[in-house]
Every structure is written in C-alpha cells, then in structure tokens.
Amino acid sequence: MGTPARSDPQALVAAAREGDRAALARLISLVESAGAQARAVAEAVGPVAGDAYTVGITGAPGAGKSTLTSALVATMRAGALDAAPIERVAVLAIDPSSPFTGGAILGDRVRMGDHALDAGVYIRSMATRGHLGGLALATAEAARVLDAAGYSWILLETVGVGQVEVDVAGAADTTVVVVNPGWGDAVQANKAGLMEIADLFVINKADRPGVAETRRDLEQMLELSAPPGDSEAAWRPAIVETVATSAGGAGELWAAVRRHRHHLESSGALAQRRRRRVTDELRRLLATRLWLRARGSTEGPAFDALRDAVLDRRLDPWAATDELLGTADDEP
Numbered sequence: 001m002g003t004p005a006r007s008d009p010q011a012l013v014a015a016a017r018e019g020d021r022a023a024l025a026r027l028i029s030l031v032e033s034a035g036a037q038a039r040a041v042a043e044a045v046g047p048v049a050g051d052a053y054t055v056g057i058t059g060a061p062g063a064g065k066s067t068l069t070s071a072l073v074a075t076m077r078a079g080a081l082d083a084a085p086i087e088r089v090a091v092l093a094i095d096p097s098s099p100f101t102g103g104a105i106l107g108d109r110v111r112m113g114d115h116a117l118d119a120g121v122y123i124r125s126m127a128t129r130g131h132l133g134g135l136a137l138a139t140a141e142a143a144r145v146l147d148a149a150g151y152s153w154i155l156l157e158t159v160g161v162g163q164v165e166v167d168v169a170g171a172a173d174t175t176v177v178v179v180n181p182g183w184g185d186a187v188q189a190n191k192a193g194l195m196e197i198a199d200l201f202v203i204n205k206a207d208r209p210g211v212a213e214t215r216r217d218l219e220q221m222l223e224l225s226a227p228p229g230d231s232e233a234a235w236r237p238a239i240v241e242t243v244a245t246s247a248g249g250a251g252e253l254w255a256a257v258r259r260h261r262h263h264l265e266s267s268g269a270l271a272q273r274r275r276r277r278v279t280d281e282l283r284r285l286l287a288t289r290l291w292l293r294a295r296g297s298t299e300g301p302a303f304d305a306l307r308d309a310v311l312d313r314r315l316d317p318w319a320a321t322d323e324l325l326g327t328a329d330d331e332p
C-alpha cells in the first residue's frame with residue numbers, strides 16, 4: 001500500500017499517523033504552499049492533534065543551531081540519567097526567506113544526517129516565502145501537522161534576525177537563544193529583544209575563547225531585565241555552555257529545557273502562553289483573510305469610480321473605504 005492520493009489531506013493524516021513519512025512530507029508541503037489545500041490540511045489535522053511540546057532554537061546565522069539541534073535530538077532519543085528516551089522527535093528548520101539563509105537547507109541536511117536511519121526522528125526544512133501569513137502562521141500550521149503525526153517534541157530551528165526571532169518565540173513553548181563567545185562585541189545583536197524572548201541561553205562554540213566574558217555579559221543583562229520583586233512564578237533564564245560539534249553540553253541543555261517546561265506547566269504559564277499564541281494566530285489569519293478580501297474588492301468598475309473620485313479630490317480616502325466596507329462608523 002503506497003502513500004494515499006497526493007491531494008487527500010484526510011487520508012494523508014491517517015497515513016502520517018501510521019508512520020508514513022512520505023505522507024507527512026506531503027502534508028507539510030501543502031502547508032508550505034499555502035494554497036487552497038492548506039485549509040483542508042488544517043481541517044483534517046484539527047481533531048487529531050496531540051499534545052506536542054515545541055522548542056524554538058534561534059540565533060544568528062552560523063551560531064551552530066543545526067549542529068546543536070542534532071546533538072540535542074541524539075540526547076533526547078538516547079535518554080539521560082533521569083529522563084526516559086523520547087519516542088518521536090521532529091525538527092523543523094524554517095527558512096524565513098531572508099538572504100541570510102542561502103545554503104542553510106543543504107547545510108542542515110548534512111549536519112542532521114546522523115539521524116537519517118532513526119525512524120523516531122523526522123527532520124524537515126520549510127520555506128515560508130510563499131506563505132501569505134508569513135513565518136508565524138506557517139510554523140503554527142506545520143507544528144500542528146507534526147503534532148497530529150505523533151511527534152511529542154518539536155524543535156523549530158530558525159535563523160534569528162530581528163522580527164524573525166520574535167515570530168519564532170511566539171510559536172514555541174520554550175525559546176532557546178544561541179549565542180557564541182565574543183557575542184558581546186557583536187553590535188548588530190538586538191540584545192534587549194533577545195532578553196525578552198529567551199527562556200534559555202546557550203553559549204555554543206564554548207571551545208573558543210571568551211566564554212566567561214559572554215556569560216558575564218548575559219548575566220548582567222538578565223539582572224537588568226529581571227522583573228521587580230522575587231515572585232515564584234518568575235523564571236530566570238538559564239545559561240548553558242555547549243560545544244555542539246562534539247555534543248558537549250547537550251545533556252545539560254536537555255535538562256534545562258525540561259526544567260523550563262516543568263516550570264511553565266506547574267505555574268500555569270504554559271496555558272497562558274498558548275492562549276496568547278492562538279490569539280495571535282487568529283489575528284494574523286484574520287488580517288491575512290481581510291487583506292485578500294481587500295484585494296478582491298479593489299477591482300472592477302465600482303472601485304474604479306471610487307478611486308477616480310479620490311484622485312479628483314471629490315472624496316477623501318476614509319470616505320471611499322467607508323463605502324467599500326459598507327459602513328461609516330469604523331474606528332481607525
């Protein structure tokens with residue numbers, strides 16, 4: 001029995017749940033293309049979604065995110081002293097269509113190739129270029145597909161550049177920010193922004209000089225950005241040192257991720273985060289659909305007449321859009 005019809009999301013979801021990787025790949029491609037089928041995928045996936053936990057791994061280009069992710073996956077699959085092996089781990093390497101990521105996808109294939117023979121690991125790159133709702137919507141949809149396919153842990157690797165970092169943080173339960181020694185000198189790093197999104201910091205390439213200074217730098221900034229008071233719900237981001245190329249520190253990172261998850265679950269913050277995330281997702285989807293509608297209603301003779309009226313100063317743009325909206329009492 002082969003992979004079901006390439007265009008039947010319902011059958012594809014059923015097959016993916018049975019472990020059919022080709023079906024899973026096809027579903028993510030449908031999400032990626034954001035065509036009419038993406039909606040059918042969302043409908044098929046909705047009722048069967050599980051309870052996956054998502055970890056975002058972000059950081060500057062070349063920080064070692066893929067190497068680190070690969071080492072983390074190996075640790076998760078092998079289990080640690082106090083943690084059972086994870087049965088199914090998925091990695092989604094997201095290409096936010098920025099010029100920074102040229103070649104990243106090929107690089108990821110090479111660096112994550114270690115897991116090619118492990119049936120419990122699914123690794124996939126995804127481009128969000130064509131996705132109208134952008135990175136955040138595409139990521140949320142793909143994560144739900146992986147969740148439905150039975151992956152209980154989903155790692156989202158994204159090259160962090162400003163807004164992209166924030167978008168990834170919005171999509172993940174735990175956000176890991178990867179920096180390198182000497183990062184303190186990197187003027188382009190948006191440090192305040194990173195402080196806001198990071199649940200954990202990793203100083204990767206800890207085999208290079210400058211680790212202690214970088215740690216001090218991070219600790220200082222965490223001190224400054226710590227919320228006032230010492231409430232029990234407050235989480236102070238851990239700083240983990242790793243040498244991803246030899247998997248050094250991967251066990252500590254895995255332990256830190258689990259500690260953070262436990263913190264979120266026991267404080268009620270996880271539910272709150274997820275509520276905020278879905279609110280954000282609905283807003284984005286609504287905005288996307290309204291934008292499509294706006295494009296649709298700016299075609300045809302009626303619109304042309306309105307446009308000319310604005311052009312000739314017979315009508316102001318607000319009044320023109322009132323007419324298009326069929327309302328006159330919209331607040332800005």
Ligand SMILES: Nc1nc2c(ncn2[C@@H]2O[C@H](COP(=O)(O)OP(=O)(O)OP(=O)(O)O)[C@@H](O)[C@H]2O)c(=O)[nH]1
Nearest residue numbers: 061062063064065066067104159204205243244245
């Ligand atoms: N010395 C040293 N090199 C490392 C370490 N981790 C990764 N590297 C190297 O850094 C380079 C980039 O690693 P990647 O894992 O591709 O980094 P990335 O952040 O995924 O890169 P992009 O996805 O392209 O942004 C590779 O040559 C790695 O071998 C480390 O701990 N120490």
Ligand SMILES: [Mg+2]
Nearest residue numbers: 065066104108
């Ligand atoms: Mg990478």
